[in-house]
Amino acid sequence: MLTRFFSASAAAVLALGVVATAPALADDDRFIIVQSTTSTQNSGLLDAILPQFKDKSGIEVRVVAVGTGQALKNARNGDGDVLLVHAKPAEEKFVADGFGVKRSDVMYNDFVIIGPKSDPAGIKGLSDAPLALRKIADSKAPFASRGDDSGTHKKERALWKMAEVDIGEASGSWYRETGSGMGATLNAAAGMGAYTMSDRATWIAFKNKGELAILTEGDDRLFNQYGVILVNPEKHAAVKKDDGQAFIDWLIGAEGQKAIAAYQVDGQQLFFPNATKETN
Amino acid sequence: MGIHFRKSRGIMQDFAHSFSLAFQLLWRFDPALGEIVFLSLRVTFAAVLIACVIGLPIGAALAILRFPGRGLFVVLFNTLMGLPPVVVGLLVYMLLSNAGPLGVLQLLYTPGAMIIAQAVLVTPIIVALTQQVLSDLNAEYADTFRSMVVPWHKAAVTLLWDARYALLTVVLAGFGRAIAEVGAVIIVGGNINHVTRVMTTAIALETSKGDLALALALGLVLLMIALAVNAAVMAVRASARRMAYA
Amino acid sequence: MPDPRVLPFPTSPGEARPAARLPLTVRGLGFVADGTRILDGIDLDLTDNRLTVIMGPNGAGKSVLLKLLHGLLPPSAGRILWGGRELDRHTRQRQAMVFQKPVLFRRSVRANLQFAVNLKKSPEATDLLSILMDDLHLNDLADRPARLLSGGEQQRLALARALLLTPDILFLDEPCANLDPASVLLIEETLHKARAGGTKVLLVTHDLHQARRLAEDVVFLHRGRLTEHSDADSYFDAPASPEARAYLAGQILL
Numbered sequence: 176m177l178t179r180f181f182s183a184s185a186a187a188v189l190a191l192g193v194v195a196t197a198p199a200l201a202d203d204d205r206f207i208i209v210q211s212t213t214s215t216q217n218s219g220l221l222d223a224i225l226p227q228f229k230d231k232s233g234i235e236v237r238v239v240a241v242g243t244g245q246a247l248k249n250a251r252n253g254d255g256d257v258l259l260v261h262a263k264p265a266e267e268k269f270v271a272d273g274f275g276v277k278r279s280d281v282m283y284n285d286f287v288i289i290g291p292k293s294d295p296a297g298i299k300g301l302s303d304a305p306l307a308l309r310k311i312a313d314s315k316a317p318f319a320s321r322g323d324d325s326g327t328h329k330k331e332r333a334l335w336k337m338a339e340v341d342i343g344e345a346s347g348s349w350y351r352e353t354g355s356g357m358g359a360t361l362n363a364a365a366g367m368g369a370y371t372m373s374d375r376a377t378w379i380a381f382k383n384k385g386e387l388a389i390l391t392e393g394d395d396r397l398f399n400q401y402g403v404i405l406v407n408p409e410k411h412a413a414v415k416k417d418d419g420q421a422f423i424d425w426l427i428g429a430e431g432q433k434a435i436a437a438y439q440v441d442g443q444q445l446f447f448p449n450a451t452k453e454t455n
Numbered sequence: 456m457g458i459h460f461r462k463s464r465g466i467m468q469d470f471a472h473s474f475s476l477a478f479q480l481l482w483r484f485d486p487a488l489g490e491i492v493f494l495s496l497r498v499t500f501a502a503v504l505i506a507c508v509i510g511l512p513i514g515a516a517l518a519i520l521r522f523p524g525r526g527l528f529v530v531l532f533n534t535l536m537g538l539p540p541v542v543v544g545l546l547v548y549m550l551l552s553n554a555g556p557l558g559v560l561q562l563l564y565t566p567g568a569m570i571i572a573q574a575v576l577v578t579p580i581i582v583a584l585t586q587q588v589l590s591d592l593n594a595e596y597a598d599t600f601r602s603m604v605v606p607w608h609k610a611a612v613t614l615l616w617d618a619r620y621a622l623l624t625v626v627l628a629g630f631g632r633a634i635a636e637v638g639a640v641i642i643v644g645g646n647i648n649h650v651t652r653v654m655t656t657a658i659a660l661e662t663s664k665g666d667l668a669l670a671l672a673l674g675l676v677l678l679m680i681a682l683a684v685n686a687a688v689m690a691v692r693a694s695a696r697r698m699a700y701a
Numbered sequence: 702m703p704d705p706r707v708l709p710f711p712t713s714p715g716e717a718r719p720a721a722r723l724p725l726t727v728r729g730l731g732f733v734a735d736g737t738r739i740l741d742g743i744d745l746d747l748t749d750n751r752l753t754v755i756m757g758p759n760g761a762g763k764s765v766l767l768k769l770l771h772g773l774l775p776p777s778a779g780r781i782l783w784g785g786r787e788l789d790r791h792t793r794q795r796q797a798m799v800f801q802k803p804v805l806f807r808r809s810v811r812a813n814l815q816f817a818v819n820l821k822k823s824p825e826a827t828d829l830l831s832i833l834m835d836d837l838h839l840n841d842l843a844d845r846p847a848r849l850l851s852g853g854e855q856q857r858l859a860l861a862r863a864l865l866l867t868p869d870i871l872f873l874d875e876p877c878a879n880l881d882p883a884s885v886l887l888i889e890e891t892l893h894k895a896r897a898g899g900t901k902v903l904l905v906t907h908d909l910h911q912a913r914r915l916a917e918d919v920v921f922l923h924r925g926r927l928t929e930h931s932d933a934d935s936y937f938d939a940p941a942s943p944e945a946r947a948y949l950a951g952q953i954l955l
Contacts, residue, residue, distance in 0.1 A: 208564055208645075217664050222648065239564060239645035253553030254563055358663025365665075383469075383665030413553045413561065595804060601773055602798045603820060603866065604790060613816070617807040699848040700807045 206235035207418045210247075210255035212326060213356040215401070216240035218376035218445050224434040228425050234418045242325030242356060250274065250404075253411025256419035258404040259426075261374070262326035266402045275404035276416075279427050282435050282446040283400045286330060287378060288391035289361075290316075290370035298370075304394040305338035312340040315349040317369035319360050322352025326399075331372045334396065361387070374399050376445035401446070403427065426450075473671035480672060481679070488673075492680065495653040498566050498640070499633040502573030503581075506629055510578045511622070514585025515611035518593050529586060535579030540572075544642030547572040551643065564645040569653070572639040577629040584625040589614045592621075620695040623688050634681060654680075723784030724748045725770070725870070725901070731778030732765055739765045740925045743779065752892065752902040754912045754933070757922035758948060763905045764801070766922065767872045770903065771798050783870075797868035801875040803859035805847035810839055810858055813847045817865035826865060833861040836891050853884025860888055870901045877911060889915060909949070913937060921945040 215221050216238055225236045239249065243260040250258045251274050258275065260266060269275045288307050290298065296314040298307040311318050320342070321328040335342045342350050351369065353360045357377045364371040365385035373381075378389070403423050408414040425431045427450035435448045480488050517529055549555050551563040551571070562568045592614050593600075600610045615622065637655035644651030646660060654677045661670035730743035740762045747753055755763050768774045770781060772788040783792050806813050814834070818826040834840050837857040842850060847858060856876055863871060873892075877885045892915060896902050906912055912919065916933040921942060928942040940946045 206650075208647075213663060217660075237564060237645070237647040237650050239647060249552075252555070253558070254548075356663050358665055361665060362662065362667075381665040383667050411553050413558065596806075598773055598800070599804045602771060602796075603817065604794045605820065609820070613806065699846045 204235055205233060205418065206237050207256040207415050207422060208237045208239060208254070209257045209259055209422070210239050210241070210250045211259040212243050212246060212261060213240050213358065214261070214327075214374045214377045215259060217356075217358050218380040219440065220376065220435070220438050220446055223438045224431065227434050228422060228431070231430070232418075232421055232425065234421060236422060242321070242323045243327075243329070244324030250406050253406065253413060256406055256415045257422055258406065259401065260326055260404075261399055261401045262329045263400055263402060265326075265329065266404060270404060274407055274410055276407050278402045278404045279423065280450055281401045281403045281426055282432075282448045282450070283398060284375045284446050285392065285399050286327065286372055286397040287375050287389045288370065288372050288397075289364065289378060289387050290390045291368045291386050292388050293368075293386070294390060296370065299390045301391045302393040304334050304391060304397050307391040308334055308338040309340060311370050312338070312342075312345065312349075315345075317349050317351060317367050319364040319367065319369040319371040320350060320352045321357065321360050322354045323356070325356075327357060327372065327374060330397075330399070334372075337396070376440075379443055379445055380440050400449075469668040469671065472668040473675060476668055476672035477675035477679075480676060488676065490649065491652055491654055491657050492676070494566065494651075495634060495655070495677075496680070498569045498653060499573060499630060501570045502633050503577055503626060503629050505570065505574040506577035506581045507626060509574075510581030510629075511585055511615055512611065514582045515589050515615050516607075517582070517586040518589035518614065519607050519610055529583070532579045532583040532586070536583050538576060538579065540576055540636045540638035541642070543572055543576050544639035547575060547639065547643045563643060564647060564651060566644070566651060568643040569640040569651060572643045573633040573636065576636060576639060577633050580629045580632055581625060584628060585615075585622060588618050588621045588625060592618050617700075620692050620700055623692055627685060627688050630684060631681060634677070723869075724782075726782045726785075727770070727779065728782075729779035730766075730769060730776055730781065732762070732769060732774065733777040738925055740769070743927050745920065745927060745930060747901065747903070750896070750899055750901040751917040752896045752904065752915055753918050753920060754916035755903060755905045755920045755922065756907075756912060756945075756948070760924075761922040762925045763922055764874050767798070767874050767903065767905055770870075771796055771872050773798075794866075795869040796872065797863035797866045797870075798872040799856070799859050799863050799874065799876045801878055803855045805850075805855060805858060805862075808847060809844050810847050810850070811843040813858060813862055814839075814865060817862045821866055823867065826867075829865060829867070833864055833891075836894070837861050837887050851881070853880040856880055857884055857887055860891060864891070864895060868900060870903065871895060873902070873904045875905050875907065877906065877908065885911070921948070923948075 211221065217240070221236075221238050225238070229235055239246070239255065241249065243262045243265065246255075246258060246260050247262075247265060247269055249255055250269070258266070258269070259281065266275070266278050270278050286304075288298065288304060290296070290311075295316045296307075296311040298310050301307045301310075320331060332342070346352060351363070351367070353363045355363070357373055358381065360371055361373060361378070361381050362383055363369070365383055365387055368386065370390075375392075403426055405416060405419050405423055406414045408416040432448035432450055435446050436444065438445060517525060517532075547568060548563065550557045551560065551568050552558055553563070562571070593610075596610070596614065596617075600613075605613070635655065637659055640651070640653060641656045641659060644653070644656065646652050646656040652660075654673060658670045658673045658677070661667075661673060725745075725747040727743055727745040730740060730745075731738070732740040743766065755766065757763050765774065769776050772793045781788055786792055806816060808816075814830055818830055834843065837860065839854075839858060839861060842854060842858075847855065850858065860873075860876065877888060880888075889911065892902055892904070904915060913933070916936075918930065918932050919936040920927060921929040921936070921940070921944065923942075923944040928944045929936065929940060931941060935941075936945065937949070940949055
């Protein structure tokens with residue numbers, strides 16, 4: 176009887192396996208894959224606006240949220256139809272190299288410098304980002320960097336350069352590269368009582384703020400522009416160019432822009448639409 | 456993932472909060488959670504099934520056959536048991552990428568890709584542990600097999616069948632590794648909501664959102680599922696042991 | 702004999718098993734393990750399908766001799782020929798062995814027997830299965846896990862499984878050590894039938910009474926050497942070698 180039980184359970188497992196694999200292989204929904212950044216996902220923006228696009232177009236948008244650097248690499252391999260990232264120079268190079276069709280502005284927000292409320296470097300209230308960074312460097316207070324070649328990381332490195340601080344030398348002492356996403360880096364900063372730089376959207380939606388607070392903001396140089404690019408179908412035949420373009424048109428059109436503006440967390444708008452007809 | 460609860464403050468409150476949250480999630484059978492749990496189980500069951508189909512015969516062959524280089528294979532599979540999931544994820548990504556050799560299959564960012572990655576991760580575990588279990592049993596049976604002139608493939612089937620309850624534990628080890636793994640599936644699955652989001656990638660996402668309580672609650676749910684699976688298998692083994700079949 | 706039936710083999714008994722009549726010839730057989738000489742210079746001719754008992758004190762090399770004859774161990778020296786042929790896969794398929802400590806599969810009694818039936822694939826095997834289950838009183842045990850049986854029951858099952866292979870030679874290594882008398886009786890009756898059915902039987906035993914009951918001829922080993930091979934009557938009445946004499950007299954030989 177035990178044998179029978181075993182055979183029955185073996186058959187059940189087998190059946191389950193077949194049931195489990197079958198739908199995985201036959202997936203004929205209409206969808207596109209968007210390579211995007213953690214900030215658009217962690218802030219909840221995409222979860223809020225994508226259903227509106229799907230209702231209208233019938234196209235499901237599947238978001239792979241990684242750092243901008245990895246998103247660009249994945250898209251370069253043709254693993255995705257649309258890029259939605261925030262590192263304008265890298266994006267322009269992506270298009271110039273022929274991997275993308277064209278880049279359009281979508282929206283912006285800004286970066287903020289975050290640190291412990293005790294503020295050992297004394298940067299609270301500053302509106303000069305490079306000056307704030309220099310003070311952090313002088314005080315040798317810990318600073319948590321993404322260290323992952325993401326859009327935020329690229330921006331942060333540019334600011335250190337403006338502050339004329341050699342972070343390469345400080346790496347491993349007060350300058351700590353987490354090599355992770357924004358959320359993980361914020362968790363690390365909360366744990367170590369470190370300063371860090373984040374996009375405002377991720378910060379507002381982040382729930383483990385602990386003793387951290389925004390200390391420096393409002394510098395024009397902290398501007399954070401998001402752009403959208405259709406992956407070049409001439410490089411990768413698998414790119415769904417019509418559906419991908421439909422999504423881009425919606426995103427930078429009136430409806431998409433309105434949806435972006437309407438998204439709020441705790442009463443605060445996280446992203447500010449700024450698509451224009453002309454593109455660069 | 457569409458599960459919203461009151462915000463919590465402070466690590467210790469988070470910790471306490473997680474337990475009540477975990478039970479709430481289970482108690483209400485939150486549909487968003489249900490979807491994720493189902494996908495986790497579906498992907499892992501399929502991966503373990505594939506790993507068994509490949510790994511059990513190889514493990515049995517390594518236990519029975521004596522050929523030059525056999526020791527090398529045994530060491531190889533034992534080493535591969537420690538494969539870092541991220542490396543497996545990367546390799547499978549490179550295979551399935553549109554720029555890779557298997558890009559035409561269009562499996563990247565689907566559950567299929569996750570199944571493949573987990574199967575790659577689990578197969579060496581199944582092979583190495585099967586080889587160990589069956590070597591022990593073969594030491595007992597070898598003279599009898601030789602006396603009865605049993606061909607090696609029949610001997611393999613006999614060992615696999617007679618050690619089936621011990622092999623359940625082997626399968627369980629593979630299941631545990633697969634269901635708890637995040638590094639590989641997040642790379643090849645992409646953690647896409649409603650498509651490739653499983654328990655572990657959801658935990659990673661909630662952690663990156665700073666929602667530690669929800670992340671831990673999901674972890675507890677995962678633990679309870681693993682507990683249920685383990686308990687079921689152990690119950691089967693215990694009854695088998697009473698019958699002297701294990 | 703309570704049951705006059707002989708175990709059915711492919712055709713009629715006796716003539717049916719010409720292979721059992723083939724001579725088993727051993728010349729200069731030696732076996733060395735870890736530098737220790739276990740067997741040395743064994744010459745033996747077993748020409749007819751008789752029931753041969755191998756006797757000798759502990760450590761004489763009886764079990765090793767059986768394993769060599771069955772091809773479970775490779776000889777260190779000498780040759781074993783059966784009908785002029787070396788032991789190989791095909792000749793060994795016509796042999797079977799019952800070990801002192803039976804190794805049974807982790808299955809039911811019936812499944813253990815079915816394993817041998819499936820291996821043999823002969824049409825008569827199923828008939829033979831039910832006869833052996835009757836003879837060895839295994840019917841009531843058919844669905845029990847083999848490894849939960851008593852020692853006697855396990856050995857009866859092991860014998861049934863071996864006979865299902867319809868061997869021309871059956872080797873048994875002290876099969877009845879520490880068994881209950883009822884099981885010993887069933888096993889001995891079955892061996893008689895197998896012998897009558899034309900199977901050559903080689904039995905290692907320490908039990909003089911069992912040897913007297915079963916043996917047609919006796920091989921006596923002492924310290925790895927064959928000291929005597931004679932008909933049972935002459936062996937028990939007037940053993941030729943001093944070692945065999947001492948052994949029969951109950952004097953411990955080392």
